[in-house]
Amino acid sequence: MNRTIFKRRWFRISVIAxxxxxxxxxxxxxxxxxxxxxTMIAVMGVAILGVNIITGYTGQISLGQSAFLGLGAYVxxxxxxxxxxxxxxxxxxxxxxxxVGLLIALPAVRLKGASIAMVTISLPIIADPLAxxxxxxxxxxxxITVQWMSAPEWTGLADDQWRYYIVGAIALVFFVLAWNLTRxxxxxxxxxxxxxxxVATSMGISSYKYKVLAFTIASAYGGxxxxxxxxxxxxxxxxxxxxxVGINLLAAMIIGGSASIIGSLFGGVFYVxxxxxxxxxxxxxxxxxxxxxLLLILFLAPGGVVTLPRVLRRLMGRRTGRQQQPGGxxxxxxxxxxxxVTS
Amino acid sequence: xxxxxxVADVFLQFGGITVLESVxxxxxxxxxxxxxxxxxAGKTSLFNCIxxxxxxxxxxxxxxxxxxxxxxxxxxxxxxxARTFQHPALQLHSTVLDNVLLGGHCRLTGGAxxxxxxxxxxxxxxxxIRQQAHETLERLDLDWAAGTMAGELPHALHxxxxxxxxxxxxxxxxxxxxxxxxxxxxxxxxxxxxxxxxRSEFGLTMIVVEHHMGLISAITDRVAVLNQGxxxxxxxxxxxxxxxxxxxxxxxxxxx
Numbered sequence: 374m375n376r377t378i379f380k381r382r383w384f385r386i387s388v389i390a391x392x393x394x395x396x397x398x399x400x401x402x403x404x405x406x407x408x409x410x411x412t413m414i415a416v417m418g419v420a421i422l423g424v425n426i427i428t429g430y431t432g433q434i435s436l437g438q439s440a441f442l443g444l445g446a447y448v449x450x451x452x453x454x455x456x457x458x459x460x461x462x463x464x465x466x467x468x469x470x471x472x473v474g475l476l477i478a479l480p481a482v483r484l485k486g487a488s489i490a491m492v493t494i495s496l497p498i499i500a501d502p503l504a505x506x507x508x509x510x511x512x513x514x515x516x517i518t519v520q521w522m523s524a525p526e527w528t529g530l531a532d533d534q535w536r537y538y539i540v541g542a543i544a545l546v547f548f549v550l551a552w553n554l555t556r557x558x559x560x561x562x563x564x565x566x567x568x569x570x571x572v573a574t575s576m577g578i579s580s581y582k583y584k585v586l587a588f589t590i591a592s593a594y595g596g597x598x599x600x601x602x603x604x605x606x607x608x609x610x611x612x613x614x615x616x617x618v619g620i621n622l623l624a625a626m627i628i629g630g631s632a633s634i635i636g637s638l639f640g641g642v643f644y645v646x647x648x649x650x651x652x653x654x655x656x657x658x659x660x661x662x663x664x665x666x667l668l669l670i671l672f673l674a675p676g677g678v679v680t681l682p683r684v685l686r687r688l689m690g691r692r693t694g695r696q697q698q699p700g701g702x703x704x705x706x707x708x709x710x711x712x713x714v715t716s
Numbered sequence: 717x718x719x720x721x722x723v724a725d726v727f728l729q730f731g732g733i734t735v736l737e738s739v740x741x742x743x744x745x746x747x748x749x750x751x752x753x754x755x756x757a758g759k760t761s762l763f764n765c766i767x768x769x770x771x772x773x774x775x776x777x778x779x780x781x782x783x784x785x786x787x788x789x790x791x792x793x794x795x796x797x798a799r800t801f802q803h804p805a806l807q808l809h810s811t812v813l814d815n816v817l818l819g820g821h822c823r824l825t826g827g828a829x830x831x832x833x834x835x836x837x838x839x840x841x842x843x844x845i846r847q848q849a850h851e852t853l854e855r856l857d858l859d860w861a862a863g864t865m866a867g868e869l870p871h872a873l874h875x876x877x878x879x880x881x882x883x884x885x886x887x888x889x890x891x892x893x894x895x896x897x898x899x900x901x902x903x904x905x906x907x908x909x910x911x912x913x914x915r916s917e918f919g920l921t922m923i924v925v926e927h928h929m930g931l932i933s934a935i936t937d938r939v940a941v942l943n944q945g946x947x948x949x950x951x952x953x954x955x956x957x958x959x960x961x962x963x964x965x966x967x968x969x970x971x972x
Binding site: 550551553554557558559560561562564565568569571572573574575576577578579580582586590 | 767768769788789790791792793794798799801805807810814817818819820821822824826827828831832833834838841842881885
């Protein structure tokens with residue numbers, strides 16, 4: 374027993390080390406477009422991580438993450454154009470969407486289930502025409518192009534490589550913060566608010582307070598993703614904050630793995646690559662292939678991509694005729710993590 | 717670590733239905749108080765009034781002289797109130813340890829930013845509460861299950877995990893809703909021993925809703941018998957069992 378855990382641990386550490394090395398070396402070898410795609414995984418991963426904090430961990434459905442991503446991107450575009458220092462712009466890109474999220478959450482989280490989903494989906498629907506009208510700041514429907522975040526001379530890096538490292542480093546920090554947050558006191562409170570509010574109350578946890586907190590943090594993550602988006606793309610238009618994007622971010626969160634930090638990264642991979650793959654398979658039927666991929670993953674691993682190893686292990690066990698434990702803990706875990714989002 | 721509970725003239729109504737009618741009793745510090753009565757007598761409703769989940773339409777509930785009704789229910793854990801539920805409400809896909817750790821919430825400090833950044837004092841807090849969670853599990857012979865998913869445990873053990881979770885908050889007043897339901901004879905014996913120990917060691921005040929008269933007789937100092945939302949009588953468990961009104965309430969018809 375102890376030995377297998379020990380083995381597995383070393384196995385994990387070496388896999389992580391190899392992946393980390395690959396992540397550092399990859400941009401030096403890849404073509405600029407591939408670097409751009411990898412950068413976008415980190416960008417969307419942060420946005421999806423925000424959705425995961427409010428929906429996956431705390432159980433409140435948010436379809437409006439694209440609005441906060443958009444706000445963060447426009448704040449960044451404005452600040453950069455005005456020539457403000459980049460650290461200040463970054464701070465504002467996180468704090469302003471966070472504050473807006475807080476103000477919306479104060480009344481909105483009193484609603485339950487489908488009602489809060491409706492409120493959140495209305496955010497990008499309102500933000501879209503707003504962004505089109507406020508042409509001075511947003512450039513209207515045509516969007517706004519900002520040229521910034523170029524590689525400094527001393528690094529000897531190309532722009533795409535430099536942006537990959539900057540975006541990747543910031544995303545890594547926010548993934549680590551989310552990892553810490555969702556474990557320990559606050560994470561346990563989020564989970565019990567999602568699973569059973571009566572128990573939360575009797576443990577001294579105000580469901581209302583923690584829903585507001587989760588929504589605020591999710592909005593700030595959306596804003597940070599907006600900053601990173603502008604760094605990677607150098608362009609922002611109202612199409613990026615449409616409610617379709619909001620729905621896709623939620624879908625990507627579920628695909629990656631609800632209430633899973635690493636699942637959010639898988640969600641980012643799905644968000645960035647599946648449309649590309651679908652387009653290569655059949656350019657005229659991209660949405661159908663996309664939808665089929667979504668269904669296939671949810672059919673194979675209802676708990677998202679993160680639960681795939683567990684599903685595979687169970688299948689292998691069945692093939693070799695080994696019986697799983699009665700009561701099937703794996704089954705329950707998979708079902709319940711899928712159920713978290715719908716309930 | 718003990719509290720005095722005072723329930724005075726509590727009325728609870730749902731629409732036109734009166735669930736509790738003028739219920740009063742006092743629980744002295746470091747005593748175990750039993751609430752008994754037939755199904756539908758209002759025992760769990762009374763529990764929910766004390767724990768703040770229901771707001772009585774009249775009357776008062778106070779812990780150590782402090783009126784709890786105006787407080788938000790989620791603030792009561794901070795003044796030393798903890799409870800278990802009639803139907804155990806565990807997070808089945810979390811480990812037993814994580815379930816128990818939830819009870820430590822009101823004893824930990826620090827907001828989202830501190831817990832995300834994990835400075836040394838937060839790391840120390842988390843380590844200490846985990847240590848205490850293991851100790852609590854050990855006390856109730858459950859430490860072997862710390863890493864097990866709660867959903868994989870037999871149902872009879874769920875109540876024990878809940879009890880550990882409630883204990884980790886270091887309550888002064890503990891409300892136990894049918895702790896012996898579904899337990900075997902020897903498990904009830906263990907439970908009696910643990911509850912007695914908890915009282916003698918920590919001076920914990922406890923209120924127990926229970927149908928198991930063996931447990932009631934073994935641990936309670938006093939009991940109140942509820943019937944149809946009213947307090948029928950109050951006294952020792954032995955007095956209650958002899959009382960003709962109680963016999964009538966349970967068996968119906970005329971008492972012998």
